[in-house]
Ligand code: PHE
């Protein structure tokens with residue numbers, strides 16, 4: 001552990017900063033190892049603050065000069081910042097510092113990537129650029145001058161002047177420092193333009209490295225669609241003359257919403273049919289939308305402090321999900337989101353890292369960019385919308401924008417606009433922000449001469465720091481089906497607010513079948529108490545597409561569960577139900593493809609653990625393989641038809657329709673490969689003219705233990721393309737057999753193209769190791785050891801990415817004693833590494849405290 005005891009920051013300790021800022025002027029003299037940053041900041045005392053201590057954050061800065069109103073001073077400087085005596089009146093603060101972007105491997109602050117200068121300031125990176133009150137509630141306009149001999153010099157806002165070797169930018173909208181950005185490089189523009197609904201012309205540019213111009217068209221279209229959608233659905237217009245997006249290869253996250261200058265991980269924006277899969281395209285469209293939507297939810301209205309992170313992230317994820325539902329298929333998007341939430345957020349919320357959507361303390365805020373804050377945060381907004389209704393939701397949002405534009409806000413401000421518009425008391429609802437853990441709902445029902453009674457009970461298990469749990473407000477979307485499959489009660493929302501509550505439905509002719517939690521109306525674990533006959537009935541008849549899919553999913557899960565715990569065989573109820581759905585040519589191909597997707601190994605591990613079993617990774621893997629094999633045999637006769645239904649004549653488009661067809665075709669191909677040992681997959685590989693087909697057929701071959709030649713020709717074909725090469729690394733590890741996985745991963749770490757300091761490449765390799773469930777949990781512990789070796793190596797270089805990847809160990813307590821001991825040993829080894837970063841120290845200690 002590092003010697004300095006980690007400091008914990010608490011929400012309850014919030015106080016406003018003692019000074020307000022009227023303007024910020026920054027000058028950058030760029031040089032790879034000695035960039036000069038000169039700041040001129042107009043401060044004045046904050047009338048709303050009591051504490052007048054003048055502390056400015058600053059890390060890894062070499063102070064050259066500081067002055068107040070032109071007179072030089074010698075402030076007291078520590079590793080974390082400086083303090084100075086300042087006038088109790090407005091004053092102009094100036095500093096000159098020197099920084100070393102060329103050696104900044106952490107990718108926070110100003111750093112370099114392939115010769116390009118680039119910044120990342122959220123959450124607390126601006127303090128690595130200059131001395132500043134680096135907190136989101138301090139907002140100001142910025143003027144930035146960049147001096148540097150690179151052709152493209154960008155910052156936030158509008159360009160105001162430029163000449164040979166310099167450019168000046170002015171951002172008229174007050175913003176916190178975390179939204180600051182600067183980019184300088186030899187970049188090519190992919191230009192376009194957009195006219196807002198009030199007639200403002202906006203110049204759009206996507207800036208990329210030379211050679212990537214051919215991968216910009218899709219991202220640009222997605223941007224224009226997002227701008228239009230936000231005008232139509234939320235009434236929000238863009239507010240600057242230019243909107244710039246820059247693609248950068250070295251980036252810790254997906255993308256960043258800096259005002260007027262979004263910076264993207266190149267994997268989250270660059271796309272072409274030859275190099276990107278349908279899933280890549282969909283993700284890119286969603287991330288472009290997400291960052292653009294932040295302009296209003298995040299930038300114009302920002303967070304008072306980092307505890308309020310979900311204020312911007314939960315809302316913006318919710319908005320991007322609405323966008324995707326509108327652009328593509330709403331049921332398919334909802335199912336994907338439920339799958340992801342269960343795969344990522346549920347394990348987090350039911351393990352040592354569990355925290356509320358609005359955490360109340362942290363050591364390192366970077367560790368709280370979690371699926372709880374983002375995805376559960378978005379679910380909370382979805383529940384609120386469902387409870388108040390669509391109309392009240394949009395009224396509340398208009399009030400939010402009117403009332404809080406230009407402010408740094410809290411969850412209390414957010415909920416208040418809903419209370420004020422609807423008159424509803426949201427005190428109990430607010431528990432969704434403060435109480436951690438996933439509520440579990442159990443169901444019982446009774447039937448008595450025409451009256452059906454549904455009783456729902458809720459319970460949340462204790463989580464770290466929270467033993468007592470109170471009932472939440474849970475909107476349960478619900479419908480009833482009659483014995484012949486007709487819907488006898490359409491969807492309505494039941495509000496579960498007590499620990500146990502009953503709902504009665506009268507005047508029914510026969511005992512109905514309930515369809516509960518339609519559209520996945522709340523982020524909860526639902527224990528139906530359904531029999532497989534009930535599930536098969538819903539799979540055949542439910543009018544709610546989510547619950548129809550869920551019925552099939554539950555059948556599969558139950559079957560796998562019994563195969564693992566009771567040595568059962570694959571059973572007919574699931575397979576016949578599946579066959580019927582696959583035969584239904586009226587059903588969206590994407591939806592049928594989802595039906596064919598079995599629960600993942602880690603999801604099954606969670607289910608087993610939840611019901612008191614110790615998950616055996618190899619047994620889980622074997623059961624899934626067996627059920628897939630049985631599925632292939634059971635639906636064999638249908639496979640040629642699925643294949644032909646999936647053929648696309650038109651030129652490649654990554655839209656919902658075509659990608660749905662390809663998803664179904666490739667799901668069918670995976671089954672076919674189990675029967676023909678790869679003949680068709682090899683032919684598909686040779687025929688493939690887009691990455692979706694090429695990668696899917698290669699995956700089929702690798703899964704069948706074939707494809708060695710295709711794998712090496714794939715490498716030869718794509719070795720120049722870094723994003724495709726990430727896929728090449730990842731695929732081999734994801735699809736390696738459980739026994740071989742750690743060795744395959746180890747072998748690839750020795751590959752000359754394993755540039756481990758690049759986060760995408762590191763994740764492609766070690767992230768794939770961590771998500772290959774049976775392979776990572778190899779009984780000899782070699783998977784754990786390999787990951788720990790690399791986390792220890794990466795930590796001094798890039799703490800943020802290291803800390804995130806420690807989550808691979810968060811479920812360690814679920815496994816058998818031997819595996820627990822092996823994982824504990826690796827976690828301990830990491831924690832005892834000298835000079836371990838604050839990020840990783842916090843993560844490992846929370847995980848070990850389980
Ligand atoms: N704010 C970014 C987003 O969600 C995520 C991010 C956080 C990026 C921290 C970089 C650093 O859109």
Ligand code: ZN
Pocket residue numbers: 290294312313316
């Ligand atoms: Zn975001």
